[in-house]
Amino acid sequence: MKLVEAKKKKNLTISLCLPTLNEEKTIGKEIIIFRSELMERYPLIDEIAVIDSGSEDNTLEVAKNYGADTYLASDILPNLEPKRGKGENLWKAIYQLKGDIIVYVDADISNIHPRFVYGLVAPLIHREEVKYVKAFYDRPLAFSGNVRASGGGRVTEILVRPLFSLFFPDLTAMIQPLSGEYAVRREVLEQIAFPIGYGVETSHLIDVYHKYGLEAFAQTDLDKRVHENKPTQALGKMAFGILQTFIKRARALGVIEKAEHETILRQFQARQDQYEQNLIEIVEEERPPMIEIEEYRKKFKK
């Protein structure tokens, strides 16, 4: 209640964005809990929006049924050539949603709790200097319905943390740099570029750090987050995308001088007694800072 009062006093509006792609199993529960606890009982958030990349299951139908605003990413800013990826949904949320603060929460969390939102917005409401709040957890992996007690964050530990340690040691202070739950002020979101794929969290950290310094960040302990575990090959693709984003920024900032790279990820798979190579093209395309989009400047009178 104190948080709701503080928010009112500061005249802030808060939007919750749930980016989705085939999330019918978990989306209903997330919306019910956020609506009940953070809109009806304690009016902390002003809108809940699901921004979907084109789900083939009932994600949008379930979300609509429980009262969320639902959007297809491709319907937002339709004049731009559509791109597909979670980062695209997050970027378009800046245009579509009206809040001064936007909270992003992944839609695949099975142990959802209102703290996933109030825990992230509280530092932004109480502390002016905080601009970007990131979640961290003790992450168990959910696998075939059985909950295991430890593990998780493999890409963080074997890719992102070593990279940050090498080139941006300050950013190693982020406990879970890749967590998909964060709350950010609009004035920051509109100023940073958005990779549309796997690199979006990494790029945010580097860009916000570069523009505003480490002081702009806060981190919130959200206890536990249960979600489906990904196979190692999928993590390989994720790492490949993150590396592209990282290299691009490291070069722009002069941290790495010369680093040309390919966009083909090569992975092996075994078929009977033969090994074959899979070539997967992963190009980390980026959306420019939203403030550079004319429609946005018009809509928000900037």
Add this chain to the structure above:
Amino acid sequence: MKDITSLEKKLSGLEEQLKKYREVLLANLVMIGEIPAPTSDENRRVKFILNRFDEAGLTDSSIDGSGNGIGVLSGKDNSEAILINAHADTIFSAKIDHTMQVSSNSITGPGVADNSLGLAALVTLPYILEDMEVELNRDLVLLAGVKSLGRGNLEGIHFFLDNNPFTIKGAICIEGMQLGRLSYSSIGMLRGEITCRVPESYDWSRFGDASAILTLNEVINKINDIHLPKRPRTSIVMGSIVGGTSFNTIARDATLGFEVRSESQEVVERAGETINDIVLEVSSKTGDQVELDIFAKRTPGGIPYSHPLTKCARSVMETLDIEPRLAPSTSELSALIDKNIPALTLGLTMGERTSKTNETIQIEPIYKGLAQLIGTILAVDGGYCE
């Protein structure tokens, strides 16, 4: 008995009005359901429920000496009270994944019907009544009872009934399903386990016949041969069996969980004695250890079909177009009957796969179930059931 017609008029439209509480009710349901609460380990779930009572402004809420969660919504005249009871425990171990899955028209998860929905209704009730500006004459005592199922043997509600300060004029037990359930009597019951053990010193060279499962099988066959009368109606439920460890190891122990149920206390007791004789006989014949442990008993009783409370509930159900399905109960209702408190058990919605981890309830009928509950509370509170 007061004429209930005026109340029936109030009920029209209630089902529709309750739809606006969907998110609050379902969020409570999901959050309660995801806190494991095996019998005797309901602490975390009860704490959550107490929090909700506190948030609803029920200043007298507390956890009693047995661990029950109690909330009191004060009435205008607090000399008498109505008790609403929902058991807080489930049959599922804390090791089971308690994730609830919400689709557009149903919710699935272990214990969602038995009894997360009952508990969700219990904690949402003060919120709904306040929002609808319903002020009751009597106190409404909301009880989330612990240690109810299995070996818990209704310990929570017994403790509450023995130690509470209220003058309870009527009680309603709520269960997730099935909508239409109307229990107003308890049957005689005896619940126990029979465990067979092959002694440590068994001669393992005796090939093949040294198995606790075979011994238990002998016991089961003999129980199956017990002659049961058709009237009074009696049955023996062989509910669960656990034994052995692998395909190729002789089972060293095996356990049968059973329940004798009858309309007659005498028949229940006679069946209990016969089972005891069977256990002694098989034990002496085989040389295996066979033990009988009876840990729960109920005596038959209840209010008659024509009791004003039953009548009220039936007319509320009729108004809401719910077909009553009469069934005796062996749950918390019998503890209330033992204390001569007029009581009923009602179901809140339709569902399926009871007691499985994918237990499922339908969302749409819940509004009718809630309207029925509120209607019955208003009937008791308005003095229509005396």
